[in-house]
Amino acid sequence: MIHSLPEPIRQAIESGRAPSPPQVLLRLLQMVDDDGATMAELARLVEQDAGLCTRVLTAANSPAIRRGNPMCSIENCLQALGTRLVRSLATCLSVQSLFDERTATRVVDLSAFWTHSLLTAELSRILAASSGYPRPDEAYLAGLLHDVGQLILLSALGEPYLQILVACPSEAALSVMESERLGVHHGEIGTWLADQWQLDSALADGILFHHLPGEQILTAAQLPQVVWLAHALTRCAEVPDALRDLAEQMFGQACSKGLTVLRAQAEERMGVLAEAIGITRPDPAAFDDTTGLPRVLGVRTAAEPDAQGQIAAIIGSLALMQPLQQDLFALQSDAEVLLALREAARILFDLNHLAFLLCDPHDARLSGKGIAGQPSIFGQVSIVPETHRSLAVAALLSNRICSSYDRTPPPTHSLMDIQFARALSSSGLLCLPMVGGSRTLGVIVVGLSAGQHSRLSRRLSCLTNFGRTAGLSLDKWRAARTAREQMSEEAAARFTRQARRTVHEAGNPLTIIKGYLRILDGKLPPGAGVHHELAVLGEEIERVARIVQRMSEVPAVGADDETVDIGDLLGELLLLCRAALFDSKGIAIETLVPTQAIRIACDRDAIKQILVNLWKNASEALSRGQRLKISLTSDILHRGRHYAELRIEDNGPGMSEAVISALHRPADAPIGASRGIGLSIVGALTQRLGIPVICRSTAACGTMIVLLLPIREPAGQQDNSDTRPR
Template identity: 50%
Template sequence: MRDLQLPHSVTTAIEGANVPPLPQVLLRLIQQVDDESSTVDNLAAIVSQDPGLTARILTAANSAAYYRKTAVGDIKSCVVLLGTRMVRSMATSLAVKRLFDADRGSVAADLTDFWRHSLLVAETSRAVAVATGYPKPDEAYLAGLLHDVGQLLLMSALGEQYAWLLSQTGTEDKLLELERSSLSTDHGEVGTWMADQWKLDSELADAILFHHADAAEISTASSLPRLVWFADALARGVENLVPFEELATTLLGADAGFDPGRILARALDHVQVIATAMGVAARPEPDDASPARTLPNVTVLAPPGPHQEADRALADHIRDMAVMHPLQQDLFTLTSDEELLGALRESARILFELPRMGFLLIDRESGELTGTSIAGQAAIFRQTRIARGVDVGLATRAIAEREVCSSFDEGPAHRESLLDRQLARTFGSEGILALPMVGKRRIVGVMLFALDRAEHARLKRRTPWLQNFGRIGGMSVEAWQDATSYRKQAEDEAAAAFRLQARRVVHEAGNPLGIIKSYLRILDQKLPENSEVRHELDVLRDEIDRVAGIVRRMNEVPPTDAEPASVAVNALVRELLALYAAPLFGDKGIAVTKHLGEDTDRAACDPDSLKQILVNLWKNAAEATPRGGRFDISILDGVMENGKRHVEIRMEDSGAGMPDEAIRNLSFPDQSHGQTERGHGLSIVGSIAARIGCRISCRSKAGAGTTLSLLLPCVRI
């Protein structure tokens, strides 16, 4: 579906709008992320109880900084993608934003009624979905939660203008008329526009768009819009409708046992349980003539009198220092440049309603100002390299003056440069705003934002907040750069020490291996020509060469232009079984069954790597299998996977099974959880498999054994 087109003035206003969450839910989220025992499920559950938080998380997870080929449409996946540190940083920024909103002349909103209604429609939508067999009840919940999110967007974006519309009515139907006459759009279209930006399923966006259609119209829509429409009508107690039981049959195909009243009562109880847990005041019982309100309650704060200006300036300065401190602490906990810059992007969007931005950082070695290595921003930033001391416009001027600079500042010193015009064109804005990132000891770069003239007037009175935000960003990036530099220095020192120790190990281990190999050669000469032991000695010599190679590689840099290796898997397994079957399995009374064939395909990997994988896995299988158990190994050529030929090695034992922690070591070797020798061995297997392109799958059950499958790509002929 093509994205919904809104009036340009509305689109421009809501692009940077921040949908406000209920403060009680926001507080609960902050407390939860501070709890070390908290899980992703806990965080996702809290986020999914508030349309404002849900919208904020969806916006961040689907931004360019977290680009994925497919949109992220469920809350848990969004929280996993962002990470708990980013979620906490966003929650802190939203909390600070509430203090911004207490500024003079701004709109104060009580979202309690709106929140209750949104949550009630969400709970009702999910319950109706379950009762009528709709296959995606969680999607129905999300659509119900967001059905009125356009109201929050318009309230945040238009401020007093939209507050006046809300003050003129107590019902959504009347509000809809006022929106269309005043704005040439309505909150359903605005919410749908935002859902399109998130790339959510088109049917979910349609549910938001059509939730104010009349009964005759909605009957022609697809399943999800009809379901959410019914839940909204049920939650609002819409008058002049046929009985809800009949509507449920007509719209949803519900059977005769469907009870809308019972579903609504349970949903109300569930909402009240959540409200009580959040510390939200109980809903007053409406009388028959006054249905429960579902809209935000808003008031416009009057500006202070002249005699209050000095006190206010002092209070602002103290508040500035106090409320920004938690944000700074949150940023200092982030552990990568992607996380840190992503958190700064979201904080700027939330705090100052500046959604389009980019970074240019000062390279510590060359002194150049560039965005070359920063992902998730427009190409112009990656292509820009400005030498130290060169003046190319607002970016370098902001750094030189350590002040906020914009295209709309007055005076000859703020003339526009061609780079300024390029950046504005990239942003699709009238101009730009440059905010220097000032650390404790040095300036680390500049943040650049899209800026229109109207936004300039709004931000002018927040210049001190912007300056402080730039300092927090600068100190955070500076601390991360320092930590990275110290870590690299420590790693270089550790690597040098390791190389020295590796040379000693290579020397000490090489001598006895050479002696053993020489002894085997002497033994071979003493054996009769037709001795069957000669083959075992050849395999043993090959294994000694392999071990020597492993030791030698500790002190070598792998060649980047090595010829691609290949291996005959059946032949290799036969050789290894001849050497290891008896000591690993036979001596323990474990029966080995093998199903090997001819090598019609060769696997595209080096033999030593495959040997190391198999020996480690066989050793684990032997340790896990009791006496009298079994170990089966089979090889199958010509296995097709994603249109390519593979060789499969399948191994099955009757042992105790592999614990989840061991399986994780196979799948995520860089995050090895095991501290035992077995866990370390499996992480080595996982690392080697990843390097050679071998896909390992595992099926294991406690007390019932383990089945492992190794899928090796074939050499292309």
């Protein structure tokens, strides 16, 4: 049982990286730029490479990305990350593979390692499916990562681990030699990492137990047994009887008899994948006890494999951080930029504990106020730009990296630095200035141990470039935001000028129409009976003129002292609209309106617009022979205020919930249907006027909409007992 790793090994693997085959990185770079590539295709590619899997799992399960339960599916992880971050991941790993300083002095061939891992993964998936394990994809991931500890140790320790590989006589002996010389074996390293990622414990157990004796694995759960059997099948060209007996005890006779067929299927699938990523397919007859181990070939030379050269050609003249900068520039807010920087720092430098302090543009104070995803202490401080205050200020003023482990000059100690280190669960700090152009925009505060700092010190130039990229990206994004705001203001000004010209031009024909109406009214005899109708038309033209006038103005609520007789307004609108909207379509109208005046405290034109939209919606929805009822009462008390209730009911087809929801949408965001557009206008106006709206609709039974219109006087001062149809 594993409780903890030896401290030297733990510190070493904190910065260890699982290298990825350059062929996979090359293909991934091509796929993320292919609009036709799907997430499922990306997931299948990433699943071929344990190194990429570790990075995708780490990024997707980080606190900044993960929402809810840990993610074990590579496809789900990629969906959570998005193509932008996946592109950054692939590009950064590609650049890193070219520019990282190598501590090892010998060339290591990992092709056998990759084919062994792919074959174990394929066998694990097939065995899981055939034995009834409910999550075959999880079994595939466990099989792919079962030897990932070897890559971590190779990357973290370099030459000392290479010496173990050279001296190792067989794969079975590797775990023993690792335990004797390092105090831990690669299965424990992989399990520790799986625990750090908070993956399912059964998956981690599959990594931990894959080298145990057969009689012992019989006492394990199903997933570790699946991985163990898959791993065992990769170590022999023919399936021995002893392995068949163990398989029968674990999964039954049917599984044990089909092992040869299952292995053939897995080999065929693995061969296709190996060829797709440019790895030589091994001869199954050549499988022996050393199959799957990284092979030390000789002294490292300056020559690079062809695939590395292809990646270099893709990246071309881009600097180490330029692809990251391009991605950052496409983001939409400071928060997104900082989140991307946090994940990039994790991917590039394994910096898992960091926070941001940004400069106030007025007094240059440093503060993390308003920045999510970091300890609260950073949002509580506002640090005066004086060197002795903090390492962060020292980095800000000097424009260079400062850390708790600097020796010349001696580091400055402050209580604030102690607080920052405690908040980041570390023994010390590294402060990286974010320089944008000619000014420093802030500081990245990293929590790290002395061992981490020692290893990171070899990459200070890259880290400095990262700080510059961070500052330039933030500076350019802010400049772009300012430019967009300026363009928006200029566009709004142009629209206003155009609207004013339109208002001026529209005013001329409206004035002419009003003049002709007055002439017509004067020519008609006093008893002609249409003078009232002409007056209503004149009033409506005035309302159109006011609506046009408001095209170049911000709409305002009517004056508080304006009151409208809602009963008279209903009569006027019905006189104007009834024939066109209802009578011509055979829709019956019933009205119940008090004879006593009910004066509401609302803008007259806005109420007209609300009623016309509601009636027009009803007219379009109702069929010949159906009915619309309009009723008005004034004795409503709602939340301590008096209202008149205007109720509009029909017996039509009803409205869907989606259409009704338009009452709560802005007028410039309609849902598509014509009734939805009208209701969105009604919703915007009623919200502006403070008019509560109630809506009830039942399919095939009709719709009821109630408007509560505020009135000036208490209902008790009005006599509306005489209610009769109009």
